[in-house]
Amino acid sequence: xxxxxxxxxxxxxxxxxxxxxxxxxxxxxxxxxxxxxxxxxxxxxxxxxxxxxxxxxxxxxxxxxxxxxxxxxxxxxxxxxxxxxxxxxxxxxxxxxxxxxxxxxxxxxxxxxxxxxxxxxxxxxxxxxxxxxxxx
Numbered sequence: 444x445x446x447x448x449x450x451x452x453x454x455x456x457x458x459x460x461x462x463x464x465x466x467x468x469x470x471x472x473x474x475x476x477x478x479x480x481x482x483x484x485x486x487x488x489x490x491x492x493x494x495x496x497x498x499x500x501x502x503x504x505x506x507x508x509x510x511x512x513x514x515x516x517x518x519x520x521x522x523x524x525x526x527x528x529x530x531x532x533x534x535x536x537x538x539x540x541x542x543x544x545x546x547x548x549x550x551x552x553x554x555x556x557x558x559x560x561x562x563x564x565x566x567x568x569x570x571x572x573x574x575x576x577x578x579x
Contacts, residue, residue, distance in 0.1 A: 484539035487536045487537075490504065491506070494577050498518045498519050500577075501515075501519070501546055502578065510578075511564050512563050512565055513559045514563075520550065531556075532544055542559075
């Protein structure tokens with residue numbers, strides 16, 4: 444009877460060890476998997492300025508030095524001439540991707556809503572390379 448009590452926990456422990464994912468399969472010299480890329484998100488209240496030199500892209504200044512490029516699904520009429528725009532977020536006021544944002548521009552017929560396809564943070568070199576009219 445003592446033998447049965449001892450073998451049951453031992454068998455359960457060996458079974459658990461065998462089921463552990465990758466514990467025994469990875470060698471000590473094998474590098475761990477790369478961490479997923481960090482999302483670059485921001486709050487809508489951090490937007491301080493915008494600029495656009497065409498009707499499909501809007502660059503917004505976030506904070507002091509960051510610039511994000513918003514690419515629209517289609518044309519966003521008069522965004523390149525607008526004196527002001529609104530950036531609406533969907534769900535919360537945190538923007539991480541294009542599906543989170545919408546640009547609203549004024550027009551003579553009322554507000555024009557432009558869904559955003561992608562949002563991408565620009566590098567310092569990309570910001571310096573922007574034409575003056577497209578730099579917020």
